Amino acid sequence: MNLILLSPDDITADGGATIRDPRRLRHLREVHRATPGQRLTVGIANGAMGRAELTALDADRASFALAPLEEAPPPALPVHLVLALPRPRMLARTLEHVTALGVKKISLLHTRRVEKSYWQSPELEADRIRRHLVLGLEQARDTVMPEVTLRRGFRPFAEDVLPDLLTHRRGLVAHPGMAMACPRNVTRPTLLAVGPEGGFIDWEIERLLAAGCEGMHLGPRILRVETAVTALLARLF
Amino acid sequence: MNLILLSPDDITADGGATIRDPRRLRHLREVHRATPGQRLTVGIANGAMGRAELTALDADRASFALAPLEEAPPPALPVHLVLALPRPRMLARTLEHVTALGVKKISLLHTRRVEKSYWQSPELEADRIRRHLVLGLEQARDTVMPEVTLRRGFRPFAEDVLPDLLTHRRGLVAHPGMAMACPRNVTRPTLLAVGPEGGFIDWEIERLLAAGCEGMHLGPRILRVETAVTALLARLF
Numbered sequence: 001m002n003l004i005l006l007s008p009d010d011i012t013a014d015g016g017a018t019i020r021d022p023r024r025l026r027h028l029r030e031v032h033r034a035t036p037g038q039r040l041t042v043g044i045a046n047g048a049m050g051r052a053e054l055t056a057l058d059a060d061r062a063s064f065a066l067a068p069l070e071e072a073p074p075p076a077l078p079v080h081l082v083l084a085l086p087r088p089r090m091l092a093r094t095l096e097h098v099t100a101l102g103v104k105k106i107s108l109l110h111t112r113r114v115e116k117s118y119w120q121s122p123e124l125e126a127d128r129i130r131r132h133l134v135l136g137l138e139q140a141r142d143t144v145m146p147e148v149t150l151r152r153g154f155r156p157f158a159e160d161v162l163p164d165l166l167t168h169r170r171g172l173v174a175h176p177g178m179a180m181a182c183p184r185n186v187t188r189p190t191l192l193a194v195g196p197e198g199g200f201i202d203w204e205i206e207r208l209l210a211a212g213c214e215g216m217h218l219g220p221r222i223l224r225v226e227t228a229v230t231a232l233l234a235r236l237f
Numbered sequence: 238m239n240l241i242l243l244s245p246d247d248i249t250a251d252g253g254a255t256i257r258d259p260r261r262l263r264h265l266r267e268v269h270r271a272t273p274g275q276r277l278t279v280g281i282a283n284g285a286m287g288r289a290e291l292t293a294l295d296a297d298r299a300s301f302a303l304a305p306l307e308e309a310p311p312p313a314l315p316v317h318l319v320l321a322l323p324r325p326r327m328l329a330r331t332l333e334h335v336t337a338l339g340v341k342k343i344s345l346l347h348t349r350r351v352e353k354s355y356w357q358s359p360e361l362e363a364d365r366i367r368r369h370l371v372l373g374l375e376q377a378r379d380t381v382m383p384e385v386t387l388r389r390g391f392r393p394f395a396e397d398v399l400p401d402l403l404t405h406r407r408g409l410v411a412h413p414g415m416a417m418a419c420p421r422n423v424t425r426p427t428l429l430a431v432g433p434e435g436g437f438i439d440w441e442i443e444r445l446l447a448a449g450c451e452g453m454h455l456g457p458r459i460l461r462v463e464t465a466v467t468a469l470l471a472r473l474f
Contacts, residue, residue, distance in 0.1 A: 002459045074457040097464045140458040184421050220311040221377040222239045227334045230464055231471035 001027045003049060003141040004042045004064075005134055017042070017052065017064045028054075028062055042066065043143035049073060073143045077237050078189045080105040080165060082151075084196035085114045086225045088121040092132050094226045099136025099146055101233050109151045113198040119152060158207040165191055171213035174232055175205055176222070178215035186236050194229055238264045240286065240378040241279045241301075242371055254279070254289065254301045265291075265299055279303065280380035286310060310380045314474050315426045317342040317402060319388075321433035322351045323462045325358040329369050331463045336373025336383055338470050346388045350435040356389060395444040402428055408450035411469055412442055413459070415452035423473045431466055 004024065010017045019025065028034040036054050042064060043049035050069035054062060085108045086094055098106065110119065122128060129148050137143060151157040162171070169189040174182070176199065193208055200208070209215060218232060241261065247254045256262065265271040273291050279301060280286035287306035291299060322345045323331055335343065347356065359365060366385050374380060388394040399408070406426040411419065413436065430445055437445070446452060455469060 097461075100458060100460055100464055101468065102458060139461060142458065221337060221339060221379065223337055224333075224376060227337055227467055230467040231338065234468035234471040 001031065001138045002041065003138050003143070004028075004040055004052075005045055005137055005143060006042055007045050011044075012063075016055070016066055018061050019064075020061045025057075025059075025062055028057060034062075040064075041141060042069070043073065043137075043141070044069060046144055049141065049143055074102065074141065076104045076144060077102040077233060078187065079103055079233065079237065080107065080169060080189075080191045081229070081233075082107045082109055082157075082162075082191060082193040083225075083229065084109050084111045084194065084200070085118050086196065087115070087118055088123040090224070090226055091118075091121075091123050092128075094229055095129065095132035095148075096136040096139070097226060097230050098233065099133050099142075100140040101230065102140070102142065103233065104144060104146045105149075106146055107149045107151050107157070109154060109157055109193075111154050111196055111204055112201045113196045124150065154204060155207070158204070158211055162191075162208070162211040162213075166212040171208070171211070172236075173200070173205065173208045173213045173215050174218060174228065175200060175215050176217055176220075178217045180214060180216040182216050182218050182232060182235050184235055190236065192232060192236065194225065194232065197225060238268065238375045239278065240375050240380070241265075241277055241289075242282055242374055242380060243279055244282050248281075249300075253292070253303055255298050256301075257298045262294075262296075262299055265294060271299075277301075278378060279306070280310065280374075280378070281306060283381055286378065286380055311339065311378065313341045313381060314339040314470060315424065316340055316470065316474065317344070317406060317426075317428045318466070318470075319344045319346055319394075319399075319428060319430040320462075320466065321346050321348045321431065321437070322355050323433065324352070324355055325360040327461070327463055328355075328358075328360050329365075331466055332366065332369035332385075333373040333376070334463060334467050335470065336370050336379075337377040338467065339377070339379065340470065341381060341383045342386075343383055344386045344388050344394070346391060346394055346430075348391050348433055348441055349438045350433045361387065391441060392444070395441075395448055399428075399445070399448040399450075403449040408445070408448070409473075410437070410442065410445045410450045410452050411455060411465065412437060412452050413454055413457075415454045417451060417453040419453050419455050419469060419472050421472055427473065429469060429473065431462065431469065434462060 006017050038054045039051045042052040048069040049071040052064040052066045056063040081103050169191045171191045173193040243254050275291045276288045279289040285306040286308040289301040289303045293300040406428045408428045410430040
């Protein structure tokens, strides 16, 4: 927790902030070993960041005096990540990694090799997803919450949604055996599609290319989804 | 397990291979759903890779007929990774990530902000480290085992070992606030030093720079060690 992310609910009438949830209170006590008078980095969800003084800390609450918050959050990556839904534990870690790296648009997609049971996981509940996004923002000192969209049908996504997304973005599909190596140092808006463990099937690749995506590869090694996504984002941008 | 990594002990007198350990047998049955006659990718530790036919699978053993193995393992990254010892669970995952990415030389280093208790972790036993390296190789379809060295003293490493390592390598230290952005598309031999959660202390950075390393940064975001190491390797090489 390199930043304490304050929601509008945390802001008090006098312009300070009070947090009451056990996770953040425990972190303040056990990791920061925070004591009143200490100054910590805070940020308003989807807003500015700055320093705040801890004015009180007890078992139930921590209170902060907020100086004017004037620092902008770090730049976002210019990417819409389309990710075949990973298994639940991998999803949790991947959401944290990509949020920390600055991804702001994430679509979780069904594909042939995604196990249908993954769509029943409690990790897909809005609160659980939000928890992982918050952990990623707190880690990276960012305040801007990513948007996560669930796309439970491949064909409707590829045929009806993807062409619109590609009107203002370059589409890239990471897939072994493609001719083009992953581009580097990209600055223009990009859509990055990443398949499941086991990859997209040929028919899916054809649909993604038909919609306007370019295929590219990250080399001969087969990587786990969470490693591949981090490596792709770091190489691309 | 995208490759079955065979050790010399697994090779039988008739030139085939037999594996007996529960982990790989379970994986063959439950993930590959393998049946005799099926062809799978195998590799000899530190040697060649190719396809092998599963000739028998029962509760205690799996036997393979090996065709001549003629495929070379994928290229390694030209990097010696010097990593401040992470906490044990992070170490386990990071060893798997970097092995899958192709790192072949790893030094785990003590620094001021590494908790001393981490050096007592059973994760540092040779067998446990080897297990994570094998998982990384099996994932990426590689056979070449990385070398892991434990460096329990920062000063002896920085003063006595590092200068020798830098006679044939460019040294890079990833550290927030450095002037140079992380280079891209590097092909020459490189030593990459990555600090612990909380970073190197100033004195350590001074020693690393004095030994000939260049400082560089990965941007304004604070990343967890496992995310940062993967991102650095993917951007550098």
